[in-house]
Amino acid sequence: MFAAYASTTDADRPLDALVLGDRPDPEPADGWTTVTVRAASLNHHDLWSLRGVGLDASRLPMILGTDAAGVDTDGNDVVVHSVVSDPEWRGDETLDPKRSLLSERHPGTLAEQVAVPRRNLVPKPSALSFEDAACVPTAWLTAYRMLFTRARVVPGQTVLVQGAGGGVATALITLGAAAGARMWVTSRDPAKAERTTALGAERVFASGERLPERVDAVMETVGAATWKHSLRSVRPGGTVVTCGATSGHGAETELNRVFFLQLQIVGSTMGTRDELERLLAFLERTGIRPVVDRTVALRDVREGLSAMEQGDVFGKVVVTL
Known part of the structure; x- marks a missing residue:
């Protein structure tokens, strides 16, 4: 599958570490499933990863991206909650000392497909587009x-x-x-x-x-x-x-x-799956929507990352597939 990933890291020139190309299709573990990504969005986390912050060489190459909205294997429109907690953890997952975000230990969302724990899927409200929903999880x-x-x-x-x-x-x-x-x-x-x-x-x-x-x-x-x-x-x-x-x-x-x-x-760090559900409901009821600075195709993701690195954005950069 086609993906945007870090092949190495570069603290000074992070975009030099970005590669666009094929990666193996995901193979979900027990309790995990696959989502076909319709839209994703960029975060400064992606630039930090390319710089090597929180992503050491032992986990390279790593597909970037924490946010996504898409379709699960049952045909449901879903939003991906990107905080992956330990399977045995109960309660607020942001407090789990073993937690991680997608693209830190597990391949991220800037790809045609992403594997995630089933419990991390949240139904996408029909009133929200895939592009709007992809801005929400981080x-x-x-x-x-x-x-x-x-x-x-x-x-x-x-x-x-x-x-x-x-x-x-x-x-x-x-x-x-x-x-x-x-x-x-x-x-x-x-x-x-x-x-x-x-x-x-x-x-x-x-x-x-x-x-x-x-x-x-x-x-x-x-x-x-x-x-x-x-x-x-x-x-x-x-x-x-x-x-x-x-x-x-x-x-x-x-x-x-x-x-x-x-x-x-x-x-404060990220949020819980329950908070994500309440946030999506709030957007649906109020009619407010994320501010989108620009939309780029996955093949053009370098453009969006470059704009974000330069501070030349107002709102979110959305990546479509």
Whole structure:
């Protein structure tokens, strides 16, 4: 089958490690099944894998991709939940120390077919296209968990999203606004920041700009470049939720501010299968849909990865098969 995979890794030039070509068809283990992929989407995880972060040489070659929507062997339209937990694990699979994402230990979704545990299949609502559904399992699920599980955002609260253009950021803005929260956004790119108003953002600010008032919660995906601003933007007793650090991990903690203002700093990673089901139902009922920056064929996936590496995207890059 045709696939996009990492044949090696390159920390400085990740796209040099990308190969497009044939790979063996999947052979599902017991309890697993095969999904024929109709659409997938790209994430920064794919670039990190090509750089060798979380993917060592012993697992190469590795098919990339964590997100997919397609058709199972029984002809059902499905969305793939990409968090693979230990078969014996019970409960929140994001807490399983043995968990992994597709494309870390098991071949990923940027292929004509992918093998997944049967329990990882979620019915695709008929109202969602394959392209929309393929955007959901990583970026949108991450945003959903950050907002509603970890920060427990409720209607009327004010939420600051650091960074405007990526898949998680656009999901945070869209989901939060649909749930009745006041969504504020910061960005280094004024054009991207302004585009978020169409998604439901109430106010947009330059990166690091002092806010007119402190917010109830901050959604932090940027890391070192925005961390200080995040701590100084949240109200006493408020919450900062972090799911990543694209600008680096070496931020000053400012513990005096944390304990004196009784701030809650909460980590968040991906989401559970149950949360994915609830998220899909939320999209179906509200009519909101993922923001798609561009759609490329699998053979042209290098174009999408290059745009993402350069930061030249607003929303998700969808890959069709």
